[in-house]
Amino acid sequence: MSDEGYDCSLSIIPAMITFGIVTGLLIIFYFLLGIVVLILGLCIKVERITVGFVYILTITFAAIMGLISTYSFYGKPTKVSCGFQPWLLGPPIMLLISTLFVRAVTQFIELRSQYGVLKFNALKFLACIVILNTPFIIIMVVWYIVSTPTAQWVKIDGVDEKHYICVSGGLVEGLTWVFFFILVGYAGIVLVLSAVFVFVTRSIKTKYNEAQTIALSIYNLVFVGIVAVPVLFVLHLQHSLLAYWILLMCIILYAFSSTMFFHYAPLFVGIVKDVLFPQEDDHDTKVKARPDAEG
Numbered sequence: 105m106s107d108e109g110y111d112c113s114l115s116i117i118p119a120m121i122t123f124g125i126v127t128g129l130l131i132i133f134y135f136l137l138g139i140v141v142l143i144l145g146l147c148i149k150v151e152r153i154t155v156g157f158v159y160i161l162t163i164t165f166a167a168i169m170g171l172i173s174t175y176s177f178y179g180k181p182t183k184v185s186c187g188f189q190p191w192l193l194g195p196p197i198m199l200l201i202s203t204l205f206v207r208a209v210t211q212f213i214e215l216r217s218q219y220g221v222l223k224f225n226a227l228k229f230l231a232c233i234v235i236l237n238t239p240f241i242i243i244m245v246v247w248y249i250v251s252t253p254t255a256q257w258v259k260i261d262g263v264d265e266k267h268y269i270c271v272s273g274g275l276v277e278g279l280t281w282v283f284f285f286i287l288v289g290y291a292g293i294v295l296v297l298s299a300v301f302v303f304v305t306r307s308i309k310t311k312y313n314e315a316q317t318i319a320l321s322i323y324n325l326v327f328v329g330i331v332a333v334p335v336l337f338v339l340h341l342q343h344s345l346l347a348y349w350i351l352l353m354c355i356i357l358y359a360f361s362s363t364m365f366f367h368y369a370p371l372f373v374g375i376v377k378d379v380l381f382p383q384e385d386d387h388d389t390k391v392k393a394r395p396d397a398e399g
Contacts, residue, residue, distance in 0.1 A: 162203045170200065200363060253273070254271060
């Protein structure tokens with residue numbers, strides 16, 4: 105089993121079983137939510153779904169892939185698992201952050217444009233996400249060329265026996281945390297810029313203004329990053345790998361699950377509200393009353 109604890113404590117076994125079951129149930133639940141969105145958006149044509157169809161599906165896909173990536177952290181470290189962990193977890197996190205940013209920017213442009221005529225189609229939306237993720241991928245490629253994550257037996261101060269853990273290898277050893285903080289810095293910049301665009305559009309009154317939903321997700325991720333990253337770094341330096349593993353799993357589950365909740369809860373509540381209390385948006389009324397607004 106796992107060699108996460110230096111005393112080879114069996115407490116890691118029930119922890120992995122518990123987290124594995126919870127993660128699996130969440131993955132199934134999010135997959136079902138995605139199917140519901142597909143049905144409501146493609147078949148029933150619910151307006152509240154169709155206006156952000158690609159956006160909500162991208163958020164759901166990022167959450168599912170992020171939770172699936174956690175299974176690479178289970179069991180005893182190996183060179184394969186240590187090498188793939190950043191590639192499995194990093195891109196879904198960046199996909200989530202970049203999706204929030206692109207949605208904030210596109211909503212800002214659409215709401216600020218005269219009569220809301222300017223729209224972003226799905227292709228442009230996804231293209232912007234790809235562009236934002238490109239620097240992240242490039243940094244990871246350089247990381248793996250310069251200091252490839254691997255696993256090896258390491259002598260730990262204060263511990264009699266060597267233990268098999270994930271370490272930095274490659275051309276220059278010991279640069280894992282350097283590249284990690286570079287990636288965190290890039291993601292943090294994108295989050296801050298997202299917060300700026302959301303703040304600007306927060307007071308614009310439209311039926312489908314998602315500024316509050318995006319803001320909750322962004323501020324929540326910023327809070328998690330500020331609190332969790334330093335704690336994880338300290339636990340890693342102290343070689344408290346059991347506590348490090350448990351905290352890491354909790355952070356991943358919370359980050360993706362809270363973002364899903366902030367999006368799906370108001371979405372379904374809004375759908376029910378639209379059915380029970382249908383109303384026409386004042387912004388849409390003005391557009392319809394101005395036929396010369398086209399173009």
